[in-house]
Every structure is written in structure tokens, then in C-alpha cells.
Amino acid sequence: MSGRHVAADATTDLTLTVNGRETTLAVAPRTTLSDVLRDRLGLTGTHVGCEHGVCGMCTVLVDGEAARACLLFAVQCEGAEITTVEGLGSAGDQHPLQRAFSHHHALQCGFCTPGMLMSGYDLLAGGTYDEGTLAQDMSGVLCRCTGYRGILAAVADVAATHPDGVPAPRAAVPAALVGRVGGVSAGPVPETEEAPEAPAQVTVPSGPPTVTVDVEEALTSPIDDVWAVLADFERLAACLPGARMTADLGNDHYRGAAKVALGPVALAFDGLAHVVEHDPGEHVMRVLAQGADRGGSSTHAVIRLAAHATDVGGTTLRAGADVHLSGRIAQFGRALAGDVSRRLFEQFAAAVDEAARTGEAPHPSSGPGPLRLLLTAIRARLRGAFGR
Ligand code: FES
Ligand code: FES
Numbered sequence: 001m002s003g004r005h006v007a008a009d010a011t012t013d014l015t016l017t018v019n020g021r022e023t024t025l026a027v028a029p030r031t032t033l034s035d036v037l038r039d040r041l042g043l044t045g046t047h048v049g050c051e052h053g054v055c056g057m058c059t060v061l062v063d064g065e066a067a068r069a070c071l072l073f074a075v076q077c078e079g080a081e082i083t084t085v086e087g088l089g090s091a092g093d094q095h096p097l098q099r100a101f102s103h104h105h106a107l108q109c110g111f112c113t114p115g116m117l118m119s120g121y122d123l124l125a126g127g128t129y130d131e132g133t134l135a136q137d138m139s140g141v142l143c144r145c146t147g148y149r150g151i152l153a154a155v156a157d158v159a160a161t162h163p164d165g166v167p168a169p170r171a172a173v174p175a176a177l178v179g180r181v182g183g184v185s186a187g188p189v190p191e192t193e194e195a196p197e198a199p200a201q202v203t204v205p206s207g208p209p210t211v212t213v214d215v216e217e218a219l220t221s222p223i224d225d226v227w228a229v230l231a232d233f234e235r236l237a238a239c240l241p242g243a244r245m246t247a248d249l250g251n252d253h254y255r256g257a258a259k260v261a262l263g264p265v266a267l268a269f270d271g272l273a274h275v276v277e278h279d280p281g282e283h284v285m286r287v288l289a290q291g292a293d294r295g296g297s298s299t300h301a302v303i304r305l306a307a308h309a310t311d312v313g314g315t316t317l318r319a320g321a322d323v324h325l326s327g328r329i330a331q332f333g334r335a336l337a338g339d340v341s342r343r344l345f346e347q348f349a350a351a352v353d354e355a356a357r358t359g360e361a362p363h364p365s366s367g368p369g370p371l372r373l374l375l376t377a378i379r380a381r382l383r384g385a386f387g388r
Pocket of ligand 1: 047048049050051052053054055056057058059068069070071
């Protein structure tokens with residue numbers, strides 16, 4: 001902290017590095033760090049609850065240490081490096097803690113989530129993690145929804161999967177730096193949010209999948225024609241409702257895009273698929289796939305396809321998938337997501353049959369579409385619930 005004297009009604013220039021970006025702005029000496037982050041820089045991920053240092057909602061990292069932003073005057077942080085929850089990771093490049101919170105459903109209203117994430121990061125990065133004292137160590141942030149079990153499970157999960165230390169914050173997220181009041185030299189705000197970077201490698205999360213799908217469909221086409229579709233990834237991708245292949249990356253890696261509109265949730269995924277097994281003799285293939293939506297939803301799946309010739313010259317296509325969902329798409333819950341996934345596979349099988357029969361990729365607009373699939377799934381579930 002500098003020894004400057006500033007009149008209470010005057011402002012002084014303050015330079016901070018926030019999420020990897022240096023920023024200078026004029027602040028009144030009484031302004032708290034939380035107010036500067038939220039009201040001057042637009043980083044509203046730092047929540048404010050009590051403003052008395054009790055609830056921990058405002059936890060950020062100041063020079064790598066967790067601190068309550070409501071208890072610090074911004075001018076105390078001259079020259080400091082500040083990391084907020086926006087710097088921990090972005091929608092397209094989430095920090096493992098963010099992924100774990102999503103996977104373990106470690107939030108209810110979400111108000112405490114930024115403070116919990118930053119506090120959890122501080123604990124894991126500090127090298128003092130101890131499962132036996134985890135609840136106590138995380139008690140500096142209060143959850144008014146009392147959703148502690150998922151929160152502790154998420155932190156414990158990251159501790160277990162990163163025994164050599166938790167990855168550093170991704171930082172450098174200037175898109176959120178918005179000068180709401182004059183005096184900020186944070187540079188222009190990009191007009192549009194960048195689409196999430198598609199990952200270079202497919203990774204499948206540890207832990208149980210959100211949904212497991214195992215369906216079998218009888219196709220009229222002979223097995224050789226069906227396998228010809230499955231062996232041509234471009235035609236295969238065209239059979240997936242709403243999906244298309246955008247690049248063949250070589251080495252059995254493919255980039256693709258998919259649009260899913262499930263009721264009020266409209267998602268545009270960019271993703272990567274890796275064919276890890278493709279056996280023309282046994283007619284089986286296994287694909288790892290992952291996709292991310294710029295709104296923070298993500299899916300990971302291990303997909304197994306197996307084709308068997310039937311006695312009457314057709315093919316039985318069996319599809320199994322372990323699907324991991326996180327973000328908004330996980331709102332649908334396991335049962336409904338399972339129903340929708342099964343119907344998507346049924347539609348996929350029908351499209352494969354058509355492509356095998358015609359020798360062409362199916363028309364992109366054929367099939368009922370994801371929204372219709374969702375409504376069909378809901379109706380079927382309601383009919384099941386009421387015995388009709
Ligand atoms: S808002 Fe800072 S501790 Fe409650
Ligand atoms: S999830 Fe609501 S305050 Fe923690």
C-alpha cells in the first residue's frame with residue numbers, strides 16, 4: 001500500500017492487474033475492492049452478501065491469496081494482482097474446479113458459488129488440503145441454501161484428481177472488463193463473445209455418467225451397407241440430429257458442430273470426436289466425443305456402436321453411450337435427458353438406415369427435430385406417470 005494522502009472527496013489513480021490485465025482507474029479512497037470489481041470493471045461474478053467480512057461471498061485472490069474484497073479498500077491493492085472468478089476459467093475453458101462444481105451439482109441458487117470456487121482454489125493451491133478438515137477449511141464461505149455436500153464433494157474430487165496440485169487460474173479474460181464509469185483504461189470491449197476454443201484432445205470426466213443409453217434398433221438395410229455409413233464419418237455425422245462435421249483433423253479426430261434446442265434452452269456446441277476403435281470384421285466402433293456451448297454447457301460421451309446381421313437380411317444396430325452433461329443442459333435431469341438421448345439415438349438409427357438404403361447422407365431437415373423429441377419424451381413420461 002502506498003503512503004499517499006487523498007482527501008475523502010477526491011479520487012486517486014489506482015493501477016491493478018485484474019485477471020491478467022493491467023487496468024488504471026480513478027477511485028475514491030473509500031471505495032472497496034468489491035465495488036471496483038463489480039461497479040467499475042463489470043466483474044459481477046464477485047458477489048457481495050454481508051459487506052462485513054462474514055459471509056465470504058466476495059472472496060477473490062489478491063496476489064495469490066484469498067481475501068474478502070468487501071473488507072479491502074481498492075487503494076490498498078495498488079499494484080496487486082487480483083484474480084476473480086471470471087479469471088478462474090471461462091465458459092469454453094473451465095477450470096477443473098468449475099467442471100467439478102457442475103458435475104457434482106454443487107450449487108442451488110448459485111449465490112455463494114464464486115466465493116466457494118475461489119476459496120476452494122485457495123485451499124487446493126495452498127498445499128494444505130486435508131480431507132478430514134475439508135468442511136472446516138471451506139467454512140469461510142457460507143451457503144444460504146446449505147448445499148454443502150455437493151460443494152465439498154467437488155473440492156474433494158479435484159483434490160483427488162490433481163494430487164500434484166490444482167492448475168493455475170486461466171486468467172487473461174479481458175472480455176469482462178467493462179468500464180461502467182469513466183476513468184478506466186481497460187481498452188475496448190469486444191463486440192461479441194468469442195466462441196469457445198474447441199479442445200485439442202477428447203477427455204472423458206471421471207465419475208459416473210449423467211445418463212447411460214443402451215438402445216437397439218432393427219434396420220432393414222443389409223449390414224455391409226450399414227457399415228459403409230458407419231465407416232464414413234461425414235455420412236455418420238450427418239445422421240446425428242442437428243450435427244455436422246466441420247473438419248477432418250486426421251488420425252481419426254474430427255471436429256463438428258451441433259445445434260440443440262430443447263424447450264427454452266438453445267445450445268450451439270462445437271466439439272471434437274475421436275474414433276478410438278473401428279473394427280470392420282466385428283462391425284463395432286467406439287467414439288469419444290465432447291462438446292462445449294458458449295453458455296457453459298458441456299457434454300462428454302463414450303459411444304459404442306455395434307452392427308449385427310439378422311437372419312432376414314437386415315441389421316440390428318446397437319448403440320450404447322455414457323453421457324456426462326454439465327451446465328444448463330444438465331437442468332433437464334437424468335430421466336428426461338435419458339429419454340431425449342434414447343430418442344436421438346432412435347432417430348440416428350433411422351437416418352443410418354436411410355443413408356444405407358439410398359447411398360446418400362440424409363437430408364439435414366429430415367426427422368422430428370430436437371424440440372419435438374423433447375415434447376415427445378415429456379408426453380411419454382407423463383403418460384407413464386399417470387398410467388396412460
Ligand atoms: S460480502 Fe464480503 S464477506 Fe460478506
Ligand atoms: S447455493 Fe445458494 S447460497 Fe450457496
